[in-house]
Amino acid sequence: MTSMADNKPMQKTASKFMRLLAFIGKHFNDWASEIGGLCLLTWQIFLNLLPWRWQFDGPETWRNLYQVGVKSFPIVVVTAILTGAIMVIQSGLYIEQYGAYGLLGWGAGYTILREIGPILIGLMFSGRVGANNTAELGTMKVTDQIDALRALAIDPIGYLVMPRFLAMVIMLFLLVVIGDFTALIGGAITSQFLLGVNMKLFAASVIAYVTLDDLFHGLIKAFIFGCAIAVISCHFGLSTKGGAVGVGRAVNASVVGSAIAIFLIDYLIAFIIN
Amino acid sequence: MIVVENICKTHLGRPVLENVSLTIEEGTNLGLIGPGGAGKTLLLKIICGLVKPDSGTVTINGVDIHKLSATELAELRFQIGMLFQNYALFDFMNVFDNIAFPLRQEGKLSEDDIEKLVRKALLDISLPKIGDRFPNELSGGMKKRVSFARAIIRQPPILFYDDPTAGLDPVTSSKIYLLLRAMQQERGTTAVTISHDIDGIKDICDVFCMIDRGQIIFHGDRNAIERCEIPLVMQFWRGFSDDDLDG
Numbered sequence: 001m002t003s004m005a006d007n008k009p010m011q012k013t014a015s016k017f018m019r020l021l022a023f024i025g026k027h028f029n030d031w032a033s034e035i036g037g038l039c040l041l042t043w044q045i046f047l048n049l050l051p052w053r054w055q056f057d058g059p060e061t062w063r064n065l066y067q068v069g070v071k072s073f074p075i076v077v078v079t080a081i082l083t084g085a086i087m088v089i090q091s092g093l094y095i096e097q098y099g100a101y102g103l104l105g106w107g108a109g110y111t112i113l114r115e116i117g118p119i120l121i122g123l124m125f126s127g128r129v130g131a132n133n134t135a136e137l138g139t140m141k142v143t144d145q146i147d148a149l150r151a152l153a154i155d156p157i158g159y160l161v162m163p164r165f166l167a168m169v170i171m172l173f174l175l176v177v178i179g180d181f182t183a184l185i186g187g188a189i190t191s192q193f194l195l196g197v198n199m200k201l202f203a204a205s206v207i208a209y210v211t212l213d214d215l216f217h218g219l220i221k222a223f224i225f226g227c228a229i230a231v232i233s234c235h236f237g238l239s240t241k242g243g244a245v246g247v248g249r250a251v252n253a254s255v256v257g258s259a260i261a262i263f264l265i266d267y268l269i270a271f272i273i274n
Numbered sequence: 275m276i277v278v279e280n281i282c283k284t285h286l287g288r289p290v291l292e293n294v295s296l297t298i299e300e301g302t303n304l305g306l307i308g309p310g311g312a313g314k315t316l317l318l319k320i321i322c323g324l325v326k327p328d329s330g331t332v333t334i335n336g337v338d339i340h341k342l343s344a345t346e347l348a349e350l351r352f353q354i355g356m357l358f359q360n361y362a363l364f365d366f367m368n369v370f371d372n373i374a375f376p377l378r379q380e381g382k383l384s385e386d387d388i389e390k391l392v393r394k395a396l397l398d399i400s401l402p403k404i405g406d407r408f409p410n411e412l413s414g415g416m417k418k419r420v421s422f423a424r425a426i427i428r429q430p431p432i433l434f435y436d437d438p439t440a441g442l443d444p445v446t447s448s449k450i451y452l453l454l455r456a457m458q459q460e461r462g463t464t465a466v467t468i469s470h471d472i473d474g475i476k477d478i479c480d481v482f483c484m485i486d487r488g489q490i491i492f493h494g495d496r497n498a499i500e501r502c503e504i505p506l507v508m509q510f511w512r513g514f515s516d517d518d519l520d521g
Contacts, residue, residue, distance in 0.1 A: 063366075139365070147324050148362035152376045153351035155344065 034235075034253075041235045044157050045165055055155070056162035064163045068129050069171035073178070079124050080179035083116055084108060084186030092195045101197045105205025108187040113214040117180045119266060122225040125172050126258035130233035133164055134254035137237025138247040146238065156238070165230040172226035176218060221269055228261040275300050276432070276464065281320055281330035283313075283488075290316055291327070291488045298481070303458055303465040305479030307472065307510055313488045314468045315359055318434050321466065322354055323347055334432065352380065355425040359436040359468075361417040363409040363424070369396075370405035373424045380428065395423040398453060400446070414441040422450060426457060433457065433465040439474055447474055454478050472511060484510060 048055050087108040095104050137160065140146050149156050184206060191197040236254040240246045276298040283291040291313045298304045306314050319325040321332050323339045331338050339350060363372050373395055377388045396402050399419040409417055418441060425433065438454065439447040455478050457463050469475045475482075482499045484492040484507050492499060492507045499511055 143365075144358045144360055144362035145364055147319070148356070148358055148364070150324055151322060151351060151354065151356040151358075152379060153348040154379055155348065 034239075037239055038231060038235050041157075041161070041238070042231050045161065045231065048157060048162050055158040056166065057159045060159060061163035061166055064167035065171060068164075068167040069174065072125060072128055072171065072175060075124060075128060076121055076175045076179050077182050079120060080117070080182040081186035083120055083179075084112060084183035084188075085190040087111055087116065087183070088187045088190040089194065092191070095197075096195065101195075101201060102205050103209070104191055104195070104197050105187075105202040105207075106209035108191075108202075109184060109206040109210035110214055112183045112187070113180050113210060113218045115218070115266070117183055118176050118218045118221040118225060119262060121176050121179045122172065122222065122229070122262045123259060125168075125175065125225075126229045126233070126262065127255060129168060129171075130229045130258045131251050131255050133168075133230075133233040134237040134240075134251045135247055137234060138240030138250040141238060141240045142243050142246060161234045161238070164234060165227075168230035168233075169223065169226035172229065173219065173222050176222035180215070180218065217269075217273065221266060224265050224269070225262050228265060229258045232257045232261060275335060276321060276466075277331075277333045278317075278321060279331045279333075281317070281327045281332070283316060283320065283325070283327050289488055291320070294330070294485070294488070294490055296483055296490060296493055298464060298466060300464050301458070301462040302480040303454070303463075303467055303478055305475045305482045306466055306468045306485065307470070307475075307482060308485040309506075309510075312485045314485055315436055317485065318356075318436055318466060318468060322356055322434050323351070352428070353430050353432055355428060355430040355433045357418075357422050357425040357433075357435045357438055359440070361409070361414075361421040363417055363421055365409055368406050368408050369401075369412070369420050372409070372420060373427055376424060376428050391427060392423075395427055399423050400449060415443065415446055418442055419446065419450070422453070426453075429461060431461070431463055433463050435465065435467045435469075437468055437470065439469065439471050447471065451475075451478050472513060 047053055088104065091104065091107045095101060095107070137146075140160070146156050146160075149159060188199045188202045191202045192199045233254045236250045236257065240250040242249070278294060278296050278298075281291050281294040282289065294313075294317060296304070306318070308314050316325060320327050323332070323342075326340055332340060334350065334353075337350065339347060342350065363369075364375065367375065370392055373392045374388050377383055377391065383391070392405070393402070396405060399422060401416060401419055404412065404416065404420075409420070412420065418438070422435075422438060425435070435454070439450050442450065451474055454465070454467070458465060458478070467475055467479055476496065479496075481495050482492070483490060484499075484504075486506055491504055492502055494502070499507065502508065502511070
């Protein structure tokens with residue numbers, strides 16, 4: 001028969017194992033709860049988009065379109081110009097090496113329209129608009145403003161979430177269109193002044209080799225990124241708990257979640273389409 | 275009439291409300307008192323349908339509110355006004371729009387009528403000139419009064435007040451109590467008032483209910499609470515403690 005002393009190491013190991021299981025279980029529960037919440041919110045948004053249940057607040061939508069779109073315009077333009085310039089500078093080394101100046105526009109245009117434009121603008125958008133949205137909804141949640149809306153017989157999904165969702169999806173799409181165009185201009189200017197490649201040659205290369213497919217590929221991504229950022233930022237905002245600290249945590253989770261979603265969706269779209 | 279039956283609610287596995295039952299007759303104002311963290315605000319949120327209980331029922335005029343669909347519950351909420359403990363004013367609207375918001379959402383009145391009602395409400399709370407200010411430009415007391423005006427602007431037959439005079443000076447507090455009293459006397463509103471200001475609610479509430487650690491330990495009218503011999507109720511009502519501060 002084993003003594004109590006002999007059992008101690010076994011008990012310790014069992015206790016560590018139980019703690020590990022509890023740790024895994026808790027995190028699995030948390031993840032499942034977040035994913036469930038995201039699915040539920042997506043479903044509610046989908047229901048509100050159905051023509052016979054179409055429900056959103058008009059003035060609130062206009063306010064959000066302005067906040068989300070017009071106020072993001074300068075930062076998107078700056079990001080896009082620099083992105084175009086960087087693409088040209090990076091590819092410029094090889095273009096000069098092989099003398100393939102006629103491919104500079106294609107190289108920059110293809111990568112900007114398909115990948116870099118939507119991804120960088122999407123990330124910028126999630127950092128600026130998504131984080132702001134989570135902080136706004138989170139603060140409303142912890143200060144009982146969401147409950148106040150419900151107490152006044154107003155559905156927070158129709159009043160708060162739908163206008164934000166529509167504004168984010170529409171505006172990210174438009175910002176990517178503008179950003180793509182601006183990035184190409186940035187690329188053309190850089191190619192002229194840094195590499196000495198004529199802007200006309202750059203433009204001709206874009207027109208000759210970049211197809212509408214490349215543009216649509218990026219715009220499909222922009223649309224889906226917009227949906228993902230909107231749902232994720234609204235979900236984390238509406239599920240905020242625990243005062244100012246909770247708002248900080250929610251914003252952090254929202255930005256990280258949006259970034260992961262952007263890369264995951266990008267991978268899936270590339271995988272499916274190609 | 276509001277009937278609360280066997281309400282239980284747990285939070286993170288800990289019971290917050292245990293078998294809470296009470297009845298609020300039509301036209302009466304129930305004073306809900308108790309120590310901080312006793313579950314008063316949660317009970318109020320359950321009564322007005324903002325939080326679902328784990329078990330038990332809340333019926334308002336014979337309708338179990340937790341069995342209603344979202345649309346039906348929204349309809350019922352037009353009959354309810356609520357003043358939140360921490361104001362819950364909408365940050366992105368100025369004071370005028372905050373007070374006008376319930377009327378605009380209801381969509382029954384013209385903008386001119388809404389403006390008249392809001393101006394009158396601002397006058398009633400002695401803040402006639404702050405309509406264009408935003409909540410972050412107001413003091414706590416002003417926010418409370420604006421929140422009060424928003425709660426009563428639709429003149430609902432049922433009102434819930436969560437600490438209506440917390441953070442207010444005595445003069446403003448007495449004005450708020452007068453308004454509460456007037457609402458009840460003129461329109462026969464049914465109300466639940468949570469407050470730690472026992473002296474203030476003594477005269478405006480008809481019935482009192484004390485809650486401690488999630489359970490109702492007293493329910494009765496003013497005569498009954500004055501004769502009550504439960505130590506905690508006596509301490510609360512009379513405003514003193516038998517315990518030494520360092521004990």
